[in-house]
Amino acid sequence: xxxxxxxxxxxxxxxxxxxxxxxxxxxxxxxxxxxxxxxxxxxxxxxxxxxxxxxxxxxxxxxxxxxxxxxxxxxxxxxxxxxxxxxxxxxxxxxxxxxxxxxxxxxxxxxxxxxxxxxxxxxxxxxxxxxxxxxxxxxxxxxxxxxxxxxxxxxxxxxxxxxxxxxxxxxxxxxxxxxxxxxxxxxxxxxxxxxxxxxxxxxxxxxxxxxxxxxxxxxxxxxxxxxxxxxxxxxxxxxxxxxxxxxxxxxxxxxxxxxxxxxxxxxxxxxxxxxxxxxxxxxx
Amino acid sequence: xxxxxxxxxxxxxxxxxxxxxxxxxxxxxxxxxxxxxxxxxxxxxxxxxxxxxxxxxxxxxxxxxxxxxxxxxxxxxxxxxxxxxxxxxxxxxxxxxxxxxxxxxxxxxxxxxxxxxxxxxxxxxxxxxxxxxxxxxxxxxxxxxxxxxxxxxxxxxxxxxxxxxxxxxxxxxxxxxxxxxxxxxxxxxxxxxxxxxxxxxxxxxxxxxxxxxxxxxxxxxxxxxxxxxxxxxxxxxxxxxxxxxxxxxxxxxxxxxxxxxxxxxxxxxxxxxxxxxxxxxxxx
Numbered sequence: 001x002x003x004x005x006x007x008x009x010x011x012x013x014x015x016x017x018x019x020x021x022x023x024x025x026x027x028x029x030x031x032x033x034x035x036x037x038x039x040x041x042x043x044x045x046x047x048x049x050x051x052x053x054x055x056x057x058x059x060x061x062x063x064x065x066x067x068x069x070x071x072x073x074x075x076x077x078x079x080x081x082x083x084x085x086x087x088x089x090x091x092x093x094x095x096x097x098x099x100x101x102x103x104x105x106x107x108x109x110x111x112x113x114x115x116x117x118x119x120x121x122x123x124x125x126x127x128x129x130x131x132x133x134x135x136x137x138x139x140x141x142x143x144x145x146x147x148x149x150x151x152x153x154x155x156x157x158x159x160x161x162x163x164x165x166x167x168x169x170x171x172x173x174x175x176x177x178x179x180x181x182x183x184x185x186x187x188x189x190x191x192x193x194x195x196x197x198x199x200x201x202x203x204x205x206x207x208x209x210x211x212x213x214x215x216x217x218x219x220x221x222x223x224x225x226x227x228x229x230x231x232x233x234x235x236x237x238x239x240x241x242x243x244x245x246x247x248x249x250x251x252x253x254x255x256x257x258x259x260x261x262x263x264x265x266x267x268x269x270x271x272x273x274x275x276x277x278x279x280x281x282x283x284x
Numbered sequence: 285x286x287x288x289x290x291x292x293x294x295x296x297x298x299x300x301x302x303x304x305x306x307x308x309x310x311x312x313x314x315x316x317x318x319x320x321x322x323x324x325x326x327x328x329x330x331x332x333x334x335x336x337x338x339x340x341x342x343x344x345x346x347x348x349x350x351x352x353x354x355x356x357x358x359x360x361x362x363x364x365x366x367x368x369x370x371x372x373x374x375x376x377x378x379x380x381x382x383x384x385x386x387x388x389x390x391x392x393x394x395x396x397x398x399x400x401x402x403x404x405x406x407x408x409x410x411x412x413x414x415x416x417x418x419x420x421x422x423x424x425x426x427x428x429x430x431x432x433x434x435x436x437x438x439x440x441x442x443x444x445x446x447x448x449x450x451x452x453x454x455x456x457x458x459x460x461x462x463x464x465x466x467x468x469x470x471x472x473x474x475x476x477x478x479x480x481x482x483x484x485x486x487x488x489x490x491x492x493x494x495x496x497x498x499x500x501x502x503x504x505x506x507x508x509x510x511x512x513x514x515x516x517x518x519x520x521x522x523x524x525x526x527x528x529x530x531x532x533x534x535x536x537x538x539x540x541x542x543x544x545x546x547x548x549x550x551x552x553x554x555x556x557x558x559x560x561x562x563x564x565x566x567x568x
Contacts, residue, residue: 122496142494171494184487185495189502191538192476194557199534201560203468208564210426210455211469212406214505218473221498222561226554234547244539248532250483254475255528263518270510273478276485277506280492 002027002162006063008056008078009034010043012125013095014069015133020166022048023135033059034130043130057085065162067119068094072102073231079106079116086114091155093119093162097182098235099146099175107148115155118146118175121168122186126223136167143168144182146175183239188247190221190229191240197222286311286446290347292340292362293318294327296409297379298353299417304450306332307419317343318414327414341369349446351403352378356386357515363390363400370398375439377403377446381466382519383430383459391432399439402430402459405452406470410507420451427452428466430459467523472531474505474513475524481506 005027007014014032021027029050032043040052053059060066060082068078075094086092092110096102096118103118110116121143125132143163147156160170173181197219200208208215233240257265289311291298298316305311313334316327324336337343344350344366352362359378370376376394380386380402387402394400405427409416427447431440444454457465481503484492492499517524541549 122494124496124498141496144494181488181491181494184484185491185499189480189499192480192535193498193502194554195535195538196473196476196531197557197560198553199531200468201556202534204465205560205563207465207469208560210406210428210465211564212408212425214408214477215469215473216564217501217504218477219557219561219564220501222557224558226551226558229554230547230551233542233550234545237542237545241539241542244535244542247480247483248535248539250486251476251479251528251532251535254479255525255532258517258521258525258528261518261521263514266517267510267514269482270478270513272485273481273503273506274508274510276481276489276492277503279489280495280500280503 001025002064004029004031004063004065006031006033006053006060006066008032008059008066008068008082009070009074010130010133011069011071012128012130012132013121013123013137014067015130016123016135016137017067017069017095017133017166018046018048018130019133019135020138024165024167026162026165027065031059031063039130056082060085060087060090062087063090065158066090066092068092068106070094071228071231072096072098072235075102076105076109079109083110083113086110088113090114091158092116093145093159095119095121096235097186097232099144099178101235103146103148103175107150115152117151117155117159119159119163120144120146120178120182121163123168126221128225128228138163139167141168143170144178145170145172146178147172148175179236179239183236183243187233187236187240188243190224191233191244192247193219193222194229285309286348288313288315288347288349290315290317290344290350292316292343292350292352292366293354293358294414294417295353295355296412296414296416297405297407297421298351299414300407300419300421301351301353301379301417301450302330302332302414303417303419304422308449308451310446310449311349315343315347323414340366344369344371344374346371347374349442350374350376352376352390354378355512355515356380356382356519359386360389360393363393367394367397370394372397374398375442376400377443379403379405380519381470381516383428383462385519387430387432387459391434399436401435401439401443403443403447404428404430404462404466405447407452410505412509412512422447423451425452427454428462429454429456430462431456432459463520463523467520467527471516471520471524472527474508475517475528476531477503477506478513
């Protein structure tokens with residue numbers, strides 16, 4: 001059990017980390033900091049909040065583990081800001097959806113005083129805000145932990161153990177490999193769902209009322225926060241572009257098969273899709 | 285209440301029509317026909333099946349309403365086959381996902397003896413087979429009814445009333461307009477979900493185990509029957525190609541914005557997608 005866990009800038013994920021840590025006894029004290037004063041007041045009333053600091057520097061004081069739960073475009077700056085006030089030997093992680101550059105910058109920012117190990121739980125919702133967090137959000141979900149070759153071994157062990165304590169299945173992977181993986185299984189699907197909705201909006205928007213469950217499911221994540229996602233796509237631009245271009249080539253092949261009335265090829269592509277989809281592990 | 289409802293070639297939709305008709309008292313007798321003898325034996329044991337004919341011709345005898353529940357590539361042939369044995373004045377509808385050509389061919393096939401009015405309930409599942417049908421599948425779902433200008437007015441009224449009796453919200457629309465609509469809200473999403481899965485299968489398939497709920501939802505319909513969908517895409521080829529090409533242009537624009545680091549444009553596209561998605565009517 002940690003003596004003190006500090007969570008900076010809690011949104012849906014940070015709010016869930018706090019609840020899960022309390023529910024599973026992962027930390028004696030849970031300290032939070034949020035940018036807006038009214039949020040800090042609301043946080044102080046939560047049963048899982050031991051206290052809420054007025055500044056990030058104040059909140060990290062005495063923390064054994066600091067979780068930076070800010071959007072990807074604010075993580076590095078927060079790490080730099082709190083670095084001088086970290087307890088010597090403290091461990092810092094984040095929950096950002098992109099890891100390469102962030103891991104390197106944050107490692108440098110806290111180096112010499114504390115240890116940074118990136119993390120990315122593959123859990124979320126199209127809802128946002130710490131109010132919507134739940135104690136079981138990470139239960140059975142993958143959490144990537146992305147150490148650098150220069151990361152401190154004990155700090156890595158501690159971050160891995162922390163996410164396991166919250167119920168996640170930890171996958172340890174190189175930060176750049178992580179970015180390639182999520183470009184495919186998370187960022188590309190998001191981009192397609194959003195693009196499909198943006199495209200359908202240019203047609204008769206009333207058509208959406210006729211849709212069955214297929215369109216509803218396919219586009220659910222298009223309801224996610226555009227600001228968060230623009231920052232993720234900016235941060236992971238190169239990998240997303242690579243995945244997107246390859247997907248566009250594939251889609252071009254599908255279009256050509258249909259245009260050429262090559263329905264054997266059309267069926268083969270649908271079959272490959274089905275074979276892949278059928279091997280998803282069952283939801284618990 | 286119909287005196288006799290006949291359902292030919294029941295799959296998930298046909299099996300649901302039978303259950304819903306029985307549950308809601310829409311027909312006194314429900315007669316079915318399936319191609320495979322073992323299916324006919326199994327159907328005869330269902331509480332919602334009054335009898336199962338050995339041939340389609342036998343099954344339609346005496347029917348007031350015949351629902352052809354076969355895949356789109358078999359509807360016209362079944363209509364032609366049973367036409368001479370239909371009760372004079374009987375009404376025939378289908379449940380196919382494409383309506384233009386099928387409506388015209390079936391209208392011709394039964395013309396002079398009976399009346400064809402196309403229908404397409406926007407309900408389904410990635411499951412297939414009459415065994416998975418449910419009595420509430422159409423509850424609150426859109427059912428397109430697609431009369432031709434030459435359709436018999438009473439027959440249209442009867443088909444509209446039948447689907448309302450099963451719980452559906454009926455939308456009456458021209459068959460070609462229907463095909464344009466479903467190319468956008470059903471066939472394009474299917475094609476994208478299948479293509480995304482087929483593309484991800486070319487990468488490391490193990491990545492799928494890391495995915496959160498986003499990829500799972502976005503690709504659920506890729507689990508649908510490839511044979512059914514190849515037939516639908518073949519039948520609606522022109523409209524699907526038109527929608528797909530326009531979507532590809534849109535996606536090209538997204539890619540260009542990302543490549544040019546135009547993150548204002550990226551965010552604007554995500555926002556348009558979110559605005560469209562947020563106006564989906566809530567699920568009941």
